[in-house]
Structures are given as C-alpha cells and as structure tokens.
Amino acid sequence: MKSALLLILVAAQQAAAPAPEVRFIACPVYRDTDAGRKSGCWLADDPASGGRYDVTSAPTKPDWNRAILVEGRAAAKDAGNPCGGTVLDPVRVSVLDQPCTRFMLAADGYAGRRFALPQRNVRPLYETRTPPSKPFAARTITVPFDFGSSFITYQLSDFYLDQAINYALDVQPARITVTGFAATDHDRVSGQLLVEPSSLAKERTKLVTRSLIMRGIPAGLIRESLTHRSTPSTDPAFDGLATASLRRVEVRIEPLSTPKISSDH
Amino acid sequence: MRKAGACALVAATALLAGSVGLRVTAADPPDRWWQPGEGRVFPTRLDYADPTGVIRVVLDGGPMATQGHPFFTAIGPNGRACVTCHQPADGMSLSAASAARQWERGGPRDSLFAASDGADCPSLPQDARASHSLLIDHGLIRIARPWPPRDLNGKAISPDYKLEVVRDPSGCNLDPKWGLHSADPHISVFRRPRPVANFKYIEAMGFAYDPKAGLPLALDPETGKPVSGNLMADGRVPSLTWQMRDAAGAHLAFARKLDQGDIARILDFERHVYVAQQRDDRGGMLDADGAEGGPEQLRISKPGRLGSQGVPVWSEFAKWEKPDPQARASVSAETLAFRASVARGARIFRDKTFLISDSAGINSPIGFGNPVRNSCVFCHNMSQMGMDVAPGQVDLGTTNRPFADAMPHLPLFRVTCLGKPHPHYGRVILTHDPGYALTTGRCADVGRITLQSMRGLAARAPYFSNGSARDLRGVVDFYDRRYHIGYSEQEKQDLVNLMSAL
Incomplete structure (x- = not known):
C-alpha cells in the first residue's frame, strides 16, 4: 500500500x-x-x-x-x-x-491559431481603472527585456511598465528605486557566445526612469541603481524562464509615510 | 464659439444643385472657394457637391462670423489665410482639382500660388504655370524642412544618415538659395495638405503609450502634457498650437508670433469642425436606413476608441448589409446595390487579411513580427475615423523605392545610413520623402508617414501624403501591389465605394 x-x-x-x-x-x-x-x-x-x-x-x-x-x-x-x-x-x-x-x-493543412488578446495587455485610458486600496504596501514590479535590447516589448514589458507607473502614481508620495540588470555573463548558445554589455543595464534603467517621468512621476523621487551581475528572478513576468529573467529592470515603489494633505474639510 | 446672426446662416448655406435633393436657400450662393478676408459666416452645416455626392462640414456650436477671424484672414504679406489650403468644399483640405480651378480663375495672382510654397521653387518664374505644376497637377505644397533636422527648440539633431539629391525636377533642392547646400540648408519635399477637421479624434489619446516607440506618449514641451502624436505627415509638431505657429510662418509668411488670442480662436474653430461625406449620388443619404455615415455621428461619438475592442471600424454601414423590407421598397435597385457594396467594403476592410512585410512602424521595431497577417484595420484601427489609435507613423512604401509608384515629377533622394542599416531597406534607401526621419534624424524612420483621417475622402483627391494615388482606386491598387493582397475586381470596387462614403 x-x-x-x-x-x-x-x-x-x-x-x-x-x-x-x-x-x-x-x-x-x-x-x-x-x-x-x-x-x-x-x-x-x-x-x-x-x-x-x-x-x-x-x-x-x-x-x-x-x-x-x-x-x-x-x-x-x-x-x-x-x-x-x-x-x-x-x-x-x-x-x-x-x-x-x-x-x-x-499552411500545408495546419490551422494556425486564432488570435486572442494576451492577458498582459495595457488597457486604454478611457477604461476606468480601479486604484489599489490603502494601506499601500511596498511593491517591486519587474519589467522584462529581450536579449540585447532596451525596447519595451509590446504586450509584455509595457504591461509591467504600466503597472509600475500606475502604482507609483497611485501611492504618491513614494520613494522609487529603478534597478537595471543585463545578462553580462558569457553564455554559449547554439555554438554562439551570447553576452550583453553592462551598459545595457544602464540603458534599460534610464529608459524606465524616463518613462516614469514622462507619465508624471517627479524625477526627484526616483533613484537609479545598477547591478554588476544579474541573477535569475522568479518574478511571474518570466513564466519560470530563468535565463530570460537575467534581463530586467526592477521598479521598487515604497510609499512614504507622510500622509497626503487632504483638501476636503 | 462666437455666434453670428441667423440671416448669415441662410446666406452661407450650401450651393448645392437641386439634383442632390437638399434645399438651396440662397438666391446667389457664394463661390465654393473661400478667399481670405471675405467675411462670410461659417454656418452650422455646410454642404458642397463633390465628385461622388455631397461633402458636409458641421460646425459644432456654429454659425460663426469669419470677419477678422485669424483662420480666415490673411495675417501675413502673401495674402494667404489658413482657409486657403483648408477649403470647406474640399473637406477642409485642398483637392488638386480646386488648385487647378484657381489657376484657371486667377493664375499666379491667387495667393494659393504664393512663391514660398505654392510654387515648385520660389526661384522659378512665378507667372509660368509650369512653375506651379506640383500644386496644380498634384495638389502638392512645398514643405521645406531644415537640414540637418532641428528639434522643437531649434537645436540641430545629428542625423544617423547622409542625404543626397539624386534628381530634382523642382530644382529647389539644388537651388543655391533654397537648396540643401545653401547658406540656410533645407530639404524640399512635396505633400498634400491634411484636413483641418475631426480633431477630436486626431488629438485623442486612446492609450498612454506609443508601442512603436516603446515609450509613453510624447510630451508637449510647452504644456508638459502627453500628445496623440498623430499630427502632420512627419510628426514634426506635438500639438495644434505648434502646428499653427509652424504654418503661420511657413505658409502664411507671418513674421511675428501668433498671439494667444488668435491661437485660442483658431483652436476653438478647429476643434468644432467635423467633416464627412453626407450623400452619395448612387447610395443616397449616408445616414439613411440605419446607417450612421456623415459628420453628425462624428460630432456625437467618443473619440480615440479602438475598433477591435469597441465599435468596429466602419460598422456605421452594418445596417446596409441586410436592409429591412421597408428600406428595400423605398429605394432604387442602384441605391441598394451601392449600399450593399459599401457594407461589403467595410467587411473587407476589417476582415480580409494579407501579409504585411518590411514596413517600418509595423514590422519593426515593435514585435508584431515580419511578416504579420492582418487587415486594413490593423493600422486604421480607430472607430469612426480609421486612424491609428497609437501614434501612426508607418512606412507603407508610398515614398520609398522600390515600393513607391513611379513619380518622375518628384525629387528623389539617396539616404545612406551611417550607423545601423535600415531594418528593411539596408544601408542605402531611395526616397521621394524621408518623412518622419526629417523629424527624428533616424535612418530607421525614412519613409514613415503619419496615418491620416479617412473621412471626407471623396472631396479631396489625390491621396497619400505625396498625392501618388490620383483616385480611390489608385489607393486600393497601391495596397494590392505593395502587399500582394489579390483583391478581386468586386472587392476593389467595394473598397472604393466604402471610402467614397466616408
């Protein structure tokens, strides 16, 4: 038994x-x-x-x-x-x-797939968005990147970038730390050496910081940070793909304890 | 909006023939061409005959007195006003037919043919028709862009490409005073005026991001606010305010800055004007029997909506797919056939897919794939307007060789990418107009042109930014060739009928 x-x-x-x-x-x-x-x-x-x-x-x-x-x-x-x-x-x-x-x-008889809107999609501005409820917690939102690229991937990176920006806007005032990572360790794939320059981590960091500022986050609240060596992340953004997770930006959003001044009396 | 008296409304209402079935209320209607400073009243509703029916202009909150109004008044020395190139009868744009008509009527004395941009080059003899051939024959205005490109603050951008003139029938790009190697270097490209109407849609921001740039929507440096990115063929200005300043200097020869009062009045007018085809000679009223064509629907609809997640693009004509018995009985067989064709055209526009390849702005840098199977609504995705909800700078190949049609009348430039090659053309590109690359300085943007509104098309041929399609059939044929779509003859006619009804 x-x-x-x-x-x-x-x-x-x-x-x-x-x-x-x-x-x-x-x-x-x-x-x-x-x-x-x-x-x-x-x-x-x-x-x-x-x-x-x-x-x-x-x-x-x-x-x-x-x-x-x-x-x-x-x-x-x-x-x-x-x-x-x-x-x-x-x-x-x-x-x-x-x-x-x-x-x-x-096509040779293969049907292909009927398109379905991916779950990771940015919603339009005209849709009502439900803001997070209080008390606000510190959150880290991870933005993934393709190999060798700092471009915000449609219906993946933009989804997480949008989440980070919206949360940062919702919980103001907040301290925001943007940390960039690149796959800088030598890696051989299909006989080819794949390695990202460390400058790409900085480029990714700058791009995310710029995006936060463009959406209205005060530049003074954002601190940039770089790591010299990336380690795998278990963030859901990577669906368990360890090597893909080496290429990312983490946006840490920590609400400040200072209460908002209410104009309601 | 400042209103005018009711009598003025009557005076300015339409110069339509009785054959179009609308009542003519003025005994001696003014000419269809609006000259600057005429002092007409802009009515709430204005109809003009066009090649396939009637174009209607609706002024929300009108009527409006135009006497002294900066949109209708020559504010610079060349006698032009905004209305010169944005004519109500041409869907608030300018058709080549109207340009030719004005030449016949007034020749070079008409301010439309001002040397600065109404001639192929200011250095040409201005009395000669041949010196204005691009405007008269193709409806093209000379657009002089600084070279190297400059940003909005006037600071030079270091382009990642070299620009050379291969040939130039206009002579302007090699002209010692106006050309690329002059003391004040400019590149002259030739473009169609875009309609000044339906701006509720053109300025609308459906999403907070520009997926083609991988960034949030660009900010207007003046206001710090995001902008739609859908203005001007080359996206060189972020807002209507910037656009009118640019136009006042470039097209009206206005030496000073527009004052805030004038800007506010022009903005107020522009944001209240709606244009669409209202009636088709064969199909009748385009908002009849359940259809929702015409500008009134534009006035009341919400802008910036993505058709795939809301109101499908051109579903305005869905009711004509299966007309009810009463509608069937009340109109002619010809009318029913036209309406059915328009409804089929809308379906083809949305549902007929084809492989889109090697088109920057679609196949790169965004990760849709190269190629990607999709239909016309992939890019023309905004409900009611057919623009791109995301900023829509795309290279269809209308200006770049080898995709562009033969255009011996236009200048041809050789672009050599100095850094990374262009993702689809390689190191060297032959182009009639670098488009968005004249704004960004990026080789990857050569030939990318901002999508424009698809309303009021029947009144404003020719089409595409460089007027390369003489008629709507030319538009369909271009796409068919460019993307190997394989439209049937019936499908082509259905698409033409659809577009003529917009």
Whole structure:
C-alpha cells in the first residue's frame, strides 16, 4: 500500500515538473496559416537536436530576415500541433542582429491559431481603472527585456511598465528605486557566445526612469541603481524562464509615510 | 464659439444643385472657394457637391462670423489665410482639382500660388504655370524642412544618415538659395495638405503609450502634457498650437508670433469642425436606413476608441448589409446595390487579411513580427475615423523605392545610413520623402508617414501624403501591389465605394 502511494506521488511529481528549458539560435520560418488576423505561425529548428519548435506564442515575434534566440519550455500535451512544431509556451524570442534568408512555408493543412488578446495587455485610458486600496504596501514590479535590447516589448514589458507607473502614481508620495540588470555573463548558445554589455543595464534603467517621468512621476523621487551581475528572478513576468529573467529592470515603489494633505474639510 | 446672426446662416448655406435633393436657400450662393478676408459666416452645416455626392462640414456650436477671424484672414504679406489650403468644399483640405480651378480663375495672382510654397521653387518664374505644376497637377505644397533636422527648440539633431539629391525636377533642392547646400540648408519635399477637421479624434489619446516607440506618449514641451502624436505627415509638431505657429510662418509668411488670442480662436474653430461625406449620388443619404455615415455621428461619438475592442471600424454601414423590407421598397435597385457594396467594403476592410512585410512602424521595431497577417484595420484601427489609435507613423512604401509608384515629377533622394542599416531597406534607401526621419534624424524612420483621417475622402483627391494615388482606386491598387493582397475586381470596387462614403 505504502509503495503504491509512493509510486502515485512520484508519478504526480513527474507530471507536475516543468519541461526543461529549451534555448537555441536559429533562422525563423514563417508558416502562412490563416485563421484571421495575427494567426500566422513562427517555427524555428534547434540546430543541436534538429527538433522543430513552434515559437508563435512569444510576445516578440520573429523577423524572417534575422536570426532569433529562442528561450522556452514545451507546452502541455494538449497544446496540440497547430503549426507543425512542438509548441513552446512559455516562450521568449529575441531578434538578433544576424541576417537570415527569409523563408515561408505554405499552411500545408495546419490551422494556425486564432488570435486572442494576451492577458498582459495595457488597457486604454478611457477604461476606468480601479486604484489599489490603502494601506499601500511596498511593491517591486519587474519589467522584462529581450536579449540585447532596451525596447519595451509590446504586450509584455509595457504591461509591467504600466503597472509600475500606475502604482507609483497611485501611492504618491513614494520613494522609487529603478534597478537595471543585463545578462553580462558569457553564455554559449547554439555554438554562439551570447553576452550583453553592462551598459545595457544602464540603458534599460534610464529608459524606465524616463518613462516614469514622462507619465508624471517627479524625477526627484526616483533613484537609479545598477547591478554588476544579474541573477535569475522568479518574478511571474518570466513564466519560470530563468535565463530570460537575467534581463530586467526592477521598479521598487515604497510609499512614504507622510500622509497626503487632504483638501476636503 | 462666437455666434453670428441667423440671416448669415441662410446666406452661407450650401450651393448645392437641386439634383442632390437638399434645399438651396440662397438666391446667389457664394463661390465654393473661400478667399481670405471675405467675411462670410461659417454656418452650422455646410454642404458642397463633390465628385461622388455631397461633402458636409458641421460646425459644432456654429454659425460663426469669419470677419477678422485669424483662420480666415490673411495675417501675413502673401495674402494667404489658413482657409486657403483648408477649403470647406474640399473637406477642409485642398483637392488638386480646386488648385487647378484657381489657376484657371486667377493664375499666379491667387495667393494659393504664393512663391514660398505654392510654387515648385520660389526661384522659378512665378507667372509660368509650369512653375506651379506640383500644386496644380498634384495638389502638392512645398514643405521645406531644415537640414540637418532641428528639434522643437531649434537645436540641430545629428542625423544617423547622409542625404543626397539624386534628381530634382523642382530644382529647389539644388537651388543655391533654397537648396540643401545653401547658406540656410533645407530639404524640399512635396505633400498634400491634411484636413483641418475631426480633431477630436486626431488629438485623442486612446492609450498612454506609443508601442512603436516603446515609450509613453510624447510630451508637449510647452504644456508638459502627453500628445496623440498623430499630427502632420512627419510628426514634426506635438500639438495644434505648434502646428499653427509652424504654418503661420511657413505658409502664411507671418513674421511675428501668433498671439494667444488668435491661437485660442483658431483652436476653438478647429476643434468644432467635423467633416464627412453626407450623400452619395448612387447610395443616397449616408445616414439613411440605419446607417450612421456623415459628420453628425462624428460630432456625437467618443473619440480615440479602438475598433477591435469597441465599435468596429466602419460598422456605421452594418445596417446596409441586410436592409429591412421597408428600406428595400423605398429605394432604387442602384441605391441598394451601392449600399450593399459599401457594407461589403467595410467587411473587407476589417476582415480580409494579407501579409504585411518590411514596413517600418509595423514590422519593426515593435514585435508584431515580419511578416504579420492582418487587415486594413490593423493600422486604421480607430472607430469612426480609421486612424491609428497609437501614434501612426508607418512606412507603407508610398515614398520609398522600390515600393513607391513611379513619380518622375518628384525629387528623389539617396539616404545612406551611417550607423545601423535600415531594418528593411539596408544601408542605402531611395526616397521621394524621408518623412518622419526629417523629424527624428533616424535612418530607421525614412519613409514613415503619419496615418491620416479617412473621412471626407471623396472631396479631396489625390491621396497619400505625396498625392501618388490620383483616385480611390489608385489607393486600393497601391495596397494590392505593395502587399500582394489579390483583391478581386468586386472587392476593389467595394473598397472604393466604402471610402467614397466616408
């Protein structure tokens, strides 16, 4: 009886264990599926294993003229095969400054995916936003970045940047610390050395600080900080992808105890 | 808004022929061309015949006396006013047909043809028609941008590209006084005047961010407030206030700064004007039988809404997909056919997808992918207006080779990227107009042009910023070629009919 229970437990643990992280560099292939807007498929072959992966779920989609860095995990079995490759989800794609020969496959019977608005999307200004309730707590909000880039990724980084800015605006006055990270350790992927310059951490920090100021956060409340060596983060923004988490900016928002002066009498 | 008397409303109401079915109330209506300083009254509603029907201008809060009003008065020495290039009969823009008509009527004496920008170059003999060919034949105004580019404070920007003239039929870019190598170097590009109307939408900010720039919306340095980023073809000004100062100097030769009172009056007028096609010769009234065309709907609707999450773009004509029996019985077969075509055009506009590739502002730097499958509403996504809710500087290829149509009448420039190559064209780009890159100084922005409002199109041909599409069919054909869409003949006609009804 005990051994049977143990077997069940082990099996359950194995089932729950996340798939190993897949990382490789490849030239992407576009498959022209048509299930409506944004329904095309992006495929990439891991040169080490020869396996073909479906990287369509990445927030940043590939450019068929450039190589991509793929970081992801195989999705659950029920993800199906809408594009003709093992579905990676979660997955991140970084477009690299390396030329590729563009190539497009026909749909060949694959359906692609009907577009659904990702959960990480910035809401329009005309929608009513519910501000956080008091008492305000200190929060750290993490903004992820693609490899080698300080560009705010649409429907990923912008979502977290918006969260940070809105919280910083809501809890004013607050002390805000912006800390940038870059993947500066030498890392070999698909036979290529990948390393970010430490200046990129500063660039990311400056960009987030600038964004905070542009949205109305007083510059005097913002302190910038840099780390010399990035370590992985378990922040939900990375969906458990450890290497992707090395590239980030953390925005620490600490409400000041000074009470707001109310104009209501 | 200052109101005028009711008698003035009657006097200024429309010069429509009886054939369009609207009542003409003035015995001797004024000409369709508004000359500066005429002192007409701008009525609440103003209709003009255009090539496919009737364009309507609505002045919310009107009527308004224009006597002494700075939009309608020549404030500089060249005799021009804002209204010269923003004519009510042309949907508050300027059609090439109107420019040609004015040349026939007054030749170079008409202030429209002022040497500074109404000629291909000020150094040309101003009495000759050929010296104004770009305006007369293509509806193009000369836009002189400083080179190297300058920021809003006048500080020089160091561009990451080199600019050379390959050819210039206008002669202006190589002119010793006006050209790129003059003492005061400028690049001359030639663009269509944009409509001064529907600004509630153009100034609207749907989101706090510009995803194409990866930043929050840009701030107006004067007010510190965010701006929509949808003004001017090259996005060179952040606000209407900046725009009118720019225009007063560049187009009206006004040497001083506009005073606050004048700015306030112009702003007040501009923000109350709505323009749209009101009637089609075949389809009848565009707000009939459940449809919501025409400018009144623009006046009452909320601006800056994303069609994909709210009111679908051009769903104004959804009721014409399946007209009710009463509507069927009350109109001709031709009218029903036109209306059905418009409704189909709206569906095609929203739903017919194609592969969009190598277009900066869409395929780079934002991560939509290159290519990405989408439809017209990917960029023309704002309900009621068809602009981009996010700031919409996009390179469709209307000005850049090899995508641009042959335009032997326009200057051609060679842009050489000095830093990183352009993401889609490489190191060297041939362009008729660098567009947004003349504002940012960035090679990656060459050929990016701000999307514009799609209302009142029928009254203001030709189209695209450089007038390269002579008619609406030309617009559809350009997209079809550029993105290999494969529209059927019927689909093309449906899209043309839709656009003519906007």
